[in-house]
Amino acid sequence: MRIQTLWSALLITLFFGLTACNKPSKTDSNEAKTASAEKAPKPKLKNPTITPIPAAKAIVEKPAPKPAPKPVVPTAIPKAKPPVAAQGPSPALFNPALAKLQAPTAFTVRLETTRGDIYMNVNRAWAPLGADRFFNLVKAGYYTDVAFFRVIKGFMAQVGMNGNPKVNAAWQSAGIKDDPVRKSNTRGTVSFASRGPNTRTTQFFINFGNNARLDKMKFSPFATIDARSMPVVDALYNGYGEGAPRGKGPSQGQITRQGNRYLRASFPKLDYIKRASVVSVKTAAPARAATQRPQPMAATQRTARPGPASATRAIAGPAKATERAPAKFSVTLETTKGNIVVDMERAWAPIGVDRFYNLVRMGYYTDVAFFRVVKGFMAQVGISGNPQVNVAWQNSNLKDDPVKQSNKRGWVTFATRGPNTRTTQFFINFTDRNSFLDRQGFTPIGKVTAASMPVVDALYGGYGEGAPRGKGPSQSLLKKQGNTYLRKAFPRLDYIKRARITAAAQAH
Numbered sequence: 001m002r003i004q005t006l007w008s009a010l011l012i013t014l015f016f017g018l019t020a021c022n023k024p025s026k027t028d029s030n031e032a033k034t035a036s037a038e039k040a041p042k043p044k045l046k047n048p049t050i051t052p053i054p055a056a057k058a059i060v061e062k063p064a065p066k067p068a069p070k071p072v073v074p075t076a077i078p079k080a081k082p083p084v085a086a087q088g089p090s091p092a093l094f095n096p097a098l099a100k101l102q103a104p105t106a107f108t109v110r111l112e113t114t115r116g117d118i119y120m121n122v123n124r125a126w127a128p129l130g131a132d133r134f135f136n137l138v139k140a141g142y143y144t145d146v147a148f149f150r151v152i153k154g155f156m157a158q159v160g161m162n163g164n165p166k167v168n169a170a171w172q173s174a175g176i177k178d179d180p181v182r183k184s185n186t187r188g189t190v191s192f193a194s195r196g197p198n199t200r201t202t203q204f205f206i207n208f209g210n211n212a213r214l215d216k217m218k219f220s221p222f223a224t225i226d227a228r229s230m231p232v233v234d235a236l237y238n239g240y241g242e243g244a245p246r247g248k249g250p251s252q253g254q255i256t257r258q259g260n261r262y263l264r265a266s267f268p269k270l271d272y273i274k275r276a277s278v279v280s281v282k283t284a285a286p287a288r289a290a291t292q293r294p295q296p297m298a299a300t301q302r303t304a305r306p307g308p309a310s311a312t313r314a315i316a317g318p319a320k321a322t323e324r325a326p327a328k329f330s331v332t333l334e335t336t337k338g339n340i341v342v343d344m345e346r347a348w349a350p351i352g353v354d355r356f357y358n359l360v361r362m363g364y365y366t367d368v369a370f371f372r373v374v375k376g377f378m379a380q381v382g383i384s385g386n387p388q389v390n391v392a393w394q395n396s397n398l399k400d401d402p403v404k405q406s407n408k409r410g411w412v413t414f415a416t417r418g419p420n421t422r423t424t425q426f427f428i429n430f431t432d433r434n435s436f437l438d439r440q441g442f443t444p445i446g447k448v449t450a451a452s453m454p455v456v457d458a459l460y461g462g463y464g465e466g467a468p469r470g471k472g473p474s475q476s477l478l479k480k481q482g483n484t485y486l487r488k489a490f491p492r493l494d495y496i497k498r499a500r501i502t503a504a505a506q507a508h
Contacts, residue, residue, distance in 0.1 A: 090139070090140040090141055092136060092139075092140040093140045093141060093142060093167060093170075094166065094167060094170045095170065096170065096171055096174035099133070099136035099137070099140060100136070101132070101135060101136050101139060102132055102135075103122065103124050103128075103131045103132045103134070103135035103136075104124065104135075104281045105123075105124050105125070106121070106122065106123050106124065106281075107121075107122050107135065107278055107280065107281045108120065108121050108122070108226075108278070108279050108280040108281075109122060109134075109138055109223075109276055109277065109278055109279065110276070110277055110279045111143070111273050111275075111276050112273070112274045112275045112276070112277075113148075113232065113236075113271055113272065113273050113274060114271045114272050114274065115232050115235050115236055115271050115491065115492075116229075116232040116235075116336045116495065117229065117232065117336070117497065118225060118226075118229040118232050118233060119225070119226040119228070119229045119279075120190060120223045120224070120225055120226070120229075121223060121224050121225075121226060122134060122135070122222060122223040123183075123222070123223065123224075124222075125182070126179075126182050126183045126220070126221060126222050126223075127179035127180075127182065127183075127220040127221065127222035128179060129176050129177055129178075129179050129200075130176070130179050130191075130192050130200065130220055130222035131222045131223075133176050133192070133200065133202075134192075134204070134222060134223070135278070137202060138276045138277065138278055139278070142162060142167070142171075142202060142276075143159075143160070143273045143275070143276035144273070144274070144275050144276070145163050145260065145272055145273070145274060146159055146160065146161065146162060146163060146272060146273045147159065147161070147163070147250075147255075147260065147263050147267075147270045147271070147272050147273075148236050148237070148270060148271045148272070148273075149161060149243065149249070149250045149252075149255060149263065149267075149270060150205075150242070150243050150249060150250070151236050151237060151238040151240075151271075152208075152238065152241060152242060153208070153238045154208055154209055155207075155208055155209070155211065156205040156206060156207050156208055156211065157205060157206045157208065157233060157236050157238075158193060158203060158204075158205040159203065159204065159205070159273060160193070160201075160202045160203030160204050161202070161203060161252065161255045161256065162202070162259065163259045163260030163263070164259050164260075165256065165257055165258060165259045168255070168256045168259065169256075171201055171202050172201065172256065173201075174201050174202075175198055175199045175200060175201055176198070176200050176201070177198045178194075178197060178198055178200070178218050178220065179220040179222070180220065181215045181218060181219070181220045181221075182220070183220070183221040183222075183224075184212050184215050184221070185207050185210075185211040185212055185213075185214040185215055185219055185221055186207060186210050186211070186212065187207055187208065187209050187210060187230075188206070188207065188224050188225040188227070188230055188233075189206075189207050189221035189223070189224050189225075190204055190205070190206050190207075190221060190222060190223040190224065190225065191204060191205060191207070191214070191219040191220060191221045191222065192204050192219070192220070192222070193205055193219075194218075194219070197218065206225060206233050207221075208233070208234070228367075231483075231484075231487035231488075231491075232487075234487075234491075235487060235491030235492075236271045237269045237270060237271050239269060240267055240269070240270070249267070250262075250263055250266070250267050250270075318392075318393065318396035320358075320362065321355065321358035321359065321362065321396075322358070323354070323357065323358055323361065324354060325344070325346050325350075325353045325354045325356075325357035325358075326346065326357075327345070327346050327347070328343075328344065328345050328346070329344050329357070329501055329503060330342065330343050330344065330501070330502045330503040331344060331356070331360055331446070331499055331500070331501060331502065332499070332500055332502040333365065333496045333499050334496065334497045334498045334499070334500070335370075335455065335459075335494055335495060335496050335497060336494045336495050336497065337455050337458045337459055337494050338452075338455040338458075339452065339455065340428075340448055340452045340455050340456060341448065341449045341451070341452045341502070342412055342446040342447065342448050342449075342452075343446060343447050343448075343449060344356070344357070344445065344446040345446075347404075348401075348404050348405050348443075348444060348445060348446070349401035349402075349404065349405075349443045349444065349445045350401060351398050351399055351400075351401050352398065352401050352414050352422060352443055352445040353445050353446070355398055355414075355422070356414075356426070356445055356446070357501070359424060359499075360499045360500065360501060361501065363498075363499075364384065364389065364393075364424060364499075365381075365382070365496045365498070365499035366496070366497070366498050366499070367385050367483060367495055367496070367497060368381055368382065368383070368384060368385060368495060368496045369381065369383070369385065369473075369478075369483065369486050369490075369493045369494070369495050369496075370459050370460070370493060370494045370495070370496075371383060371466065371472070371473045371475070371478060371486065371490075371493060372427075372465070372466045372472060372473070373459050373460060373461035373463070373464075373494075374461065374464060374465055375430065375461040375464075376430055376431060377430055377431070377434070378427040378428060378429050378430055378434065379427060379428045379430070379456060379459050379461075380415060380425060380426070380427040381425065381426065381427070381496060382415070382423075382424045382425030382426050383424070383425060383475060383478050383479055384424070384482065385482045385483030385486070386482050386483075387479065387480055387481065387482045390479040390480075390482070393423055393424050394423070394479070395423075396423050396424070397420055397421050397422065397423060398414075398420065398422040398423070399420050400416075400419060400420050400422070400441055400443060401443040401445075402443070403438050403441065403442070403443045403444075404443070404444075405443075405444040405447075406435045406438050406444070407429050407434040407435055407436075407437040407438055407442055407444060408429060408431075408432040408434065408435055409429055409430060409431050409432050409453070410428070410429065410447050410448040410449075410450070410453055410456075411428075411429050411444040411446070411447050411448075412426055412427070412428050412429075412444060412445055412446040412447065412448060413426060413427055413429070413437070413442045413443060413444045413445065414426050414442075414443070414445065415427055416441070416442065419441060426445070428448055428456050430456070430457070459494045460492050460493055460494050462492060463490055463492070463493070472490070473485070473486060473489070473490050473493075
């Protein structure tokens, strides 16, 4: 019994000993608490000044002392608004009260548009108040980057709401009194738009057709479009039609408030006046100007823009193209996208350079289209817009020059139909990959300056390859019908407006 009692006591002791081993000690309890405290999410700091915001700011601010080099900023500003810089700052742009200049008796304005140049002949005797207002707006640079926002086929093309809402706000109440209607609203005439009597401000429209009914509504023409510019007017984009709310076109209220930002986002196909400038002035007596018809004004414009006189010389053909070119010279091609300067050296291709020099001096490359622009390949030009000129030059083939330069980006080369068939057409290479043309006998005669290549790259290439291989212009139809065919069927083409010798040296 004693042994059993002792054995029972020993079992009880072992039992309680094992149970006690499973209970945490004070040390174990503290460690557990610490571990659970580490695993638990840290409480959010209530005091915002303790948060790591200063450190984050330091990271952001480190580059701040090293901004983009400051010289870049001044250069970028003029590029962002080149037309405004070209016109120069004018207090009258934001203050109509300063627009007090009296217009000349007659003057010509060039509207440089996204479709090409439009020449307006203004006659102050027709509408003195309207002519004065227009003259002041042009001088102030108002018509810079301004959209033809309402173009209705068969009716008229309307323009004159500024792309800057602040400028619109300055002029919206600057109405002028009406002029008596002395000239009818016929095709090509230009009148100010209005909201009623004595509300003319800045908007004007060009009549597409005979809108004589507007005469009774007191719309007073103050100018007429030169006949040679009307194809450009006819080509203005009219796909949006009447403006809101009557149609699906732009809302004048939205233009007033948001300017060109609204137009470019919602109506990207609109055409624009890039810049307007007075290019000639006539100072005839007012009495004579009152009876003057618009046609004599075109003679003034022809002085600034070679036309028939140049064509007459070019019609003389190769028999007069006998001058020897200088050893080195430069040619400026004034195009609808900007100026392209070509450096020439007679040593590169004497026969071809002599021909090009004579064509430029004779005025051949006046109003001549880049009719074949194939992106990534080349831009081709040189068929005259005058069929008579094409007839005169069609058999004026030149012998080939040896190929001394390669057909790489920027190089200018005569086009051919085969050996010894160069006449008047030339092309500008877009890429270095055209060196394969060297083996085919295409001889470069000049090189476009690096500064002019962005203008070449911007030439309209949407029509692509010419007919019959592509959808672009047909060379045979262009030769037969000239620019009449191009402007009707391919209105977006770019043109050489004029070519001129700009620098020459007789020796190397």
